[in-house]
Amino acid sequence: MNRLARLAISDEGFIFDPETGNSYTTNSTGVFILNLLKSGADEDEIVKALVEEYGVDEEEARRDLYDFLEQLRVYRLID
Amino acid sequence: MAKRYEKPVIHRLQMGMMNKFGFASPFGARVRKHIDGVAIDELVERFGSPLFVFSERRLRQKFREVKNAFTLRYPNVEFSWSYKTNYLDAIAAILHDEGATAEVVSEFEYEKARRLGVPGEQIIYNGPYKPIDSLRVAVKEGARINIDTFEEIADLEQVADELGIRPKVAIRVNMDTGIHPRWSRFGFNYENGQAWDAVKRIAMGGKLDLVGLHCHMGTFILKPEAYEIEVKKLVDLAYRIEDEYDFKIEYIDVGGGFPSRNRLKGIYLPPDVAVPPIDEYAERITTALLSSLRPGDYPKLILESGRAIVDESGFLITTVHASKRLPDGRRGYVLDAGVNILFTAFWYHFNVEIDREVQGAAEPCILYGPLCMNIDVVDDRAYLPPLPRGTRLILSPVGAYNVTQWMQFIRYRPAVVLVGEDGKVELIREAESLEDIVRRERLPERLKLKG
Numbered sequence: 001m002n003r004l005a006r007l008a009i010s011d012e013g014f015i016f017d018p019e020t021g022n023s024y025t026t027n028s029t030g031v032f033i034l035n036l037l038k039s040g041a042d043e044d045e046i047v048k049a050l051v052e053e054y055g056v057d058e059e060e061a062r063r064d065l066y067d068f069l070e071q072l073r074v075y076r077l078i079d
Numbered sequence: 080m081a082k083r084y085e086k087p088v089i090h091r092l093q094m095g096m097m098n099k100f101g102f103a104s105p106f107g108a109r110v111r112k113h114i115d116g117v118a119i120d121e122l123v124e125r126f127g128s129p130l131f132v133f134s135e136r137r138l139r140q141k142f143r144e145v146k147n148a149f150t151l152r153y154p155n156v157e158f159s160w161s162y163k164t165n166y167l168d169a170i171a172a173i174l175h176d177e178g179a180t181a182e183v184v185s186e187f188e189y190e191k192a193r194r195l196g197v198p199g200e201q202i203i204y205n206g207p208y209k210p211i212d213s214l215r216v217a218v219k220e221g222a223r224i225n226i227d228t229f230e231e232i233a234d235l236e237q238v239a240d241e242l243g244i245r246p247k248v249a250i251r252v253n254m255d256t257g258i259h260p261r262w263s264r265f266g267f268n269y270e271n272g273q274a275w276d277a278v279k280r281i282a283m284g285g286k287l288d289l290v291g292l293h294c295h296m297g298t299f300i301l302k303p304e305a306y307e308i309e310v311k312k313l314v315d316l317a318y319r320i321e322d323e324y325d326f327k328i329e330y331i332d333v334g335g336g337f338p339s340r341n342r343l344k345g346i347y348l349p350p351d352v353a354v355p356p357i358d359e360y361a362e363r364i365t366t367a368l369l370s371s372l373r374p375g376d377y378p379k380l381i382l383e384s385g386r387a388i389v390d391e392s393g394f395l396i397t398t399v400h401a402s403k404r405l406p407d408g409r410r411g412y413v414l415d416a417g418v419n420i421l422f423t424a425f426w427y428h429f430n431v432e433i434d435r436e437v438q439g440a441a442e443p444c445i446l447y448g449p450l451c452m453n454i455d456v457v458d459d460r461a462y463l464p465p466l467p468r469g470t471r472l473i474l475s476p477v478g479a480y481n482v483t484q485w486m487q488f489i490r491y492r493p494a495v496v497l498v499g500e501d502g503k504v505e506l507i508r509e510a511e512s513l514e515d516i517v518r519r520e521r522l523p524e525r526l527k528l529k530g
């Protein structure tokens with residue numbers, strides 16, 4: 001997760017990677033998850049946080065979290 | 080209160096991509112909750128998903144628009160409905176009600192038109208393969224026959240002898256009008272003199288009355304100028320025939336080929352820009368006619384337009400079954416409708432609409448069907464926000480060729496409904512069942528499973 005630590009993430013969802021010069025946009029759920037990842041939360045903790053924060057059901061939250069992590073892997077932001 | 084939930088997404092900002100898609104993409108999903116006032120939900124609840132939906136209002140309107148474009152410019156026009164484009168009884172019946180005759184290319188289509196109540200004289204019989212039995216029926220019933228091969232001339236002469244009738248016929252001509260691909264395999268070639276040979280052969284036989292010329296250049300033709308060349312060549316041939324032989328060319332059939340507002344693959348402009356209006360085709364065709372016909376001579380102009388008339392009245396409702404992230408980062412969706420019922424997906428990018436507002440930025444995605452075959456790609460270039468399972472997609476235009484070329488493969492073909500002008504929904508083709516498929520099978524007694 002160390003690559004995430006270097007990212008600058010604004011509340012509006014603009015992300016800048018100073019190492020590669022790439023920028024990204026994400027939505028508010030994305031910002032929420034990224035901040036949890038940066039702070040070292042694991043998958044179960046993130047799912048629980050999504051359920052509490054958004055009132056989404058656990059099944060959907062987990063499904064969407066996996067999808068988001070796959071996207072981060074595609075961009076090589078996590079391993 | 081909990082914050083509004085949006086599926087998490089992340090996109091890399093790419094300079095080139097920014098211009099191409101932006102964030103209010105022209106290909107972005109529009110929301111469609113109704114078709115002609117009927118809720119998508121209600122349609123699916125009553126008839127299931129996937130579901131073909133035809134709009135009677137759109138069909139009639141389009142037909143009138145296309146027809147008027149010609150009848151307001153030329154005094155003698157006939158529209159003949161291209162059965163192969165869509166031969167569902169209800170669709171063909173609407174077009175016959177609007178005054179179209181029937182253009183058929185097989186004995187099956189011929190029989191279907193007759194069964195609907197179209198008289199023989201209102202049928203145009205085209206195609207490269209006309210079994211002699213079908214020619215007997217067509218000649219007896221007074222159908223107009225557009226001859227495709229020299230063999231067919233001989234067959235018709237035989238039928239003429241048998242029945243003691245002098246059939247009215249036309250020849251189909253193919254020619255160079257500057258478009259590609261050139262459909263040179265149908266009828267007789269203009270430039271190399273083959274068409275003239277066919278005329279001579281018919282005259283020599285003395286048993287057939289040559290009364291028309293036919294040409295169908297291709298489909299989704301984006302160049303109205305091609306029709307101008309087609310018409311001039313046909314009129315020129317008509318007068319050569321009339322001057323040389325004792326024939327009167329009563330009709331010039333320019334075929335179909337006008338495009339619908341669909342997005343042909345490989346053409347990047349939206350249909351509103353890439354597809355010329357029907358008036359431009361009508362103007363070119365009728366001006367070419369009026370400027371090359373002899374004074375007082377108005378042979379009938381026949382049009383066999385198919386897709387331009389019916390495509391936009393047809394929609395397919397399909398449902399998102401699952402979604403997955405592909406290794407290249409794109410999102411893929413599994414839909415309940417595949418290319419076996421959407422043949423035109425091989426050539427066109429449909430307009431994709433969704434049945435509800437979905438939060439989140441649009442992203443490039445691929446729409447897969449349910450076929451368990453790698454080729455089952457309904458669209459490889461859709462641009463949609465992250466869709467929850469159960470979202471309905473409304474694909475259009477799909478009214479042309481799909482409900483005739485569709486095939487039964489691993490699943491049942493879905494129902495087709497018609498939304499009437501009064502907003503009433505009627506079933507015009509039931510969804511298939513196991514019984515439909517196994518009815519024609521015979522299992523030899525010795526192979527029956529014991530037990």
Ligand SMILES: Cc1ncc(COP(=O)(O)O)c(C=O)c1O
Pocket residue numbers: 161163164182205206295297298299334335336337383384385386387479
């Ligand atoms: C002889 C003939 N006429 C008319 C049509 C209808 O063509 P379109 O749908 O392009 O108008 C076809 C289609 O292939 C055809 O073969």
